[in-house]
Amino acid sequence: MNEDYFKEHAARLRNIASNADPFTKRRLLDLAEKYDGRKSVRRPPPLPSVTIDHQQHSDDRNSSGDPG
DSSP: OOHHHHHHHHHHHHHHHTTSOHHHHHHHHHHHHHHHTOOOOOOOOOOOOOOOOOOOOGGGSOTTOOOO
């Protein structure tokens, strides 16, 4: 995504805002301003995945072997 993409997107938002109700228009115009100020976006590296073990450990069970 480059600067031209964001400028075009901001223009589309302004075009949509011209036909919107006042509340929506204000929000679309605010969003368009944010797109105008953006440069190329570099995404951060992905976070490492985490696995959660839901299995019950043997010392967590009661001594009778009854699950309840």
